[in-house]
Amino acid sequence: MAFDSLTEKLQNVFKNLRSKGRLTEEDVKLALREVKMALLEADVNFKVVKGFVKDVQERAVGQDVMNGLNPGQMVIKIVNEELIRLMGSETTEIQLQPGQATTVIMMAGLQGAGKTTTTAKIAGKLKLKGKKPLLVACDVYRPAAIKQLQVNGEKQGVEVFSMGENHKPVNIAKAAMEHAAKNGNNVVILDTAGRLHIDEEMMEELQEIKEHVEVHQTILVVDAMTGQDAVNVANDFNQKIGIDGVIVTKLDGDTRGGAALSIRAVTGKPILYVGMGEKLSDLEQFYPDRMASRILGMGDVLSLIEKVGEDIDEDKAREMGKKIKKAQFDFEDYLESMNQMKKMGGLSSILSMMPGMNMAQMKGFDSEEGEKKMAQMEAIIYSMTVKERRNPEILNPSRKHRIAKGAGVDISEVNRMIKQFEQSKKMMKQLPNLMGGKGGKKGRF
Numbered sequence: 359m360a361f362d363s364l365t366e367k368l369q370n371v372f373k374n375l376r377s378k379g380r381l382t383e384e385d386v387k388l389a390l391r392e393v394k395m396a397l398l399e400a401d402v403n404f405k406v407v408k409g410f411v412k413d414v415q416e417r418a419v420g421q422d423v424m425n426g427l428n429p430g431q432m433v434i435k436i437v438n439e440e441l442i443r444l445m446g447s448e449t450t451e452i453q454l455q456p457g458q459a460t461t462v463i464m465m466a467g468l469q470g471a472g473k474t475t476t477t478a479k480i481a482g483k484l485k486l487k488g489k490k491p492l493l494v495a496c497d498v499y500r501p502a503a504i505k506q507l508q509v510n511g512e513k514q515g516v517e518v519f520s521m522g523e524n525h526k527p528v529n530i531a532k533a534a535m536e537h538a539a540k541n542g543n544n545v546v547i548l549d550t551a552g553r554l555h556i557d558e559e560m561m562e563e564l565q566e567i568k569e570h571v572e573v574h575q576t577i578l579v580v581d582a583m584t585g586q587d588a589v590n591v592a593n594d595f596n597q598k599i600g601i602d603g604v605i606v607t608k609l610d611g612d613t614r615g616g617a618a619l620s621i622r623a624v625t626g627k628p629i630l631y632v633g634m635g636e637k638l639s640d641l642e643q644f645y646p647d648r649m650a651s652r653i654l655g656m657g658d659v660l661s662l663i664e665k666v667g668e669d670i671d672e673d674k675a676r677e678m679g680k681k682i683k684k685a686q687f688d689f690e691d692y693l694e695s696m697n698q699m700k701k702m703g704g705l706s707s708i709l710s711m712m713p714g715m716n717m718a719q720m721k722g723f724d725s726e727e728g729e730k731k732m733a734q735m736e737a738i739i740y741s742m743t744v745k746e747r748r749n750p751e752i753l754n755p756s757r758k759h760r761i762a763k764g765a766g767v768d769i770s771e772v773n774r775m776i777k778q779f780e781q782s783k784k785m786m787k788q789l790p791n792l793m794g795g796k797g798g799k800k801g802r803f
């Protein structure tokens with residue numbers, strides 16, 4: 359996966375920082391020197407790295423440490439925020455023309471960057487939004503490009519317009535516009551021809567299309583595997599034909615990922631999507647904040663810290679802690695803890711923010727199933743009387759029947775939940791021992 363090596367290096371830097379109680383200016387400098395090396399090795403553009411480190415340094419030195427964060431965490435917070443800023447802060451969408459007006463999107467890029475594949479991927483996304491796209495085969499040079507677009511278009515259930523290989527791209531584009539007008543297509547996506555390298559002929563061809571067809575969005579497709587070259591290509595295209603946004607493909611591969619970090623800063627143009635695989639569904643919207651936390655490899659630990667501060671009622675949490683220690687908690691407490699969890703965005707949201715809980719690890723976990731189970735538990739508890747919630751031992755079979763009926767579940771579900779509850783209570787009873795309480799083994803935790 360892209361960024362693996364960068365993530366590992368940054369985590370080492372931060373680990374060293376976190377082990378320190380206070381940070382001197384020298385500590386910060388040293389850490390940032392390592393951050394700089396890590397970014398350069400990830401193939402981030404040199405000028406971008408320099409500016410980035412300078413910005414972080416300026417902010418880190420002389421910054422008040424926020425309540426609840428140690429100085430090391432504070433540096434991570436700043437690096438995180440600056441990474442987000444570097445990638446453009448906001449998520450940018452492809453700009454469509456208002457109402458039913460037809461939007462023309464021109465796809466550009468070097469041969470092999472993933473242009474034809476991405477064209478079909480985007481068509482799928484637009485179709486889901488209720489649009490009626492027309493894909494236009496203007497790549498008359500790459501062998502089999504037309505066929506590839508036709509096959510992919512068919513897979514997406516989207517119409518493809520083609521005139522074979524013997525026409526000029528600009529004429530194909532013009533004819534496609536007429537076809538779209540007759541056919542009610544409200545988005546036209548031109549799959550243009552790439553070359554192996556930037557060359558004049560290619561740029562002229564694109565310019566010619568732009569002169570004869572009103573193109574609303576020019577989207578450049580670059581291959582993340584080509585590293586800094588991708589950034590140079592983006593710069594060239596932007597200067598020569600003007601681009602509105604970039605799609606970075608092959609971020610699923612073993613690339614160092616620097617292109618994704620540099621493109622916005624170098625060209626001033628946003629990344630719209632990232633390609634995460636060969637399948638037509640493997641195109642993801644680009645979220646600078648999510649990408650930053652992925653690069654830092656700590657889930658979204660900072661927002662978790664922030665959320666904890668915002669949402670949790672500390673008095674309630676403390677009281678709950680006491681009850682847990684004494685193994686005194688009942689179904690009312692169960693409800694309360696579920697409510698706290700919901701406030702924080704639910705099970706999947708909390709899990710995804712945990713450090714180390716990346717998507718690969720979460721694959722086996724069905725969060726929807728987990729949320730469903732939680733909702734069911736809640737329904738069962740709400741069907742109990744307050745007396746039953748506080749004194750679970752009075753739950754006899756007739757009470758359980760009534761509760762099951764009230765919650766709309768089978769009685770076996772009620773039994774299962776009560777059993778789980780008793781088991782966790784038993785576990786809680788052991789906790790004081792494990793934590794070195796009376797009779798426990800000291801120092802185990």
Ligand code: GDP
Nearest residue numbers: 469470471472473474475607608633634635636
């Ligand atoms: P074009 O010459 O720019 O039109 O490139 P293609 O669309 O033919 O893509 C070139 C190769 O890259 C094909 O084998 C695609 O399947 C592959 N490809 C495109 N996008 C991605 C991606 O995001 N991830 C991976 N792993 N492969 C991709």
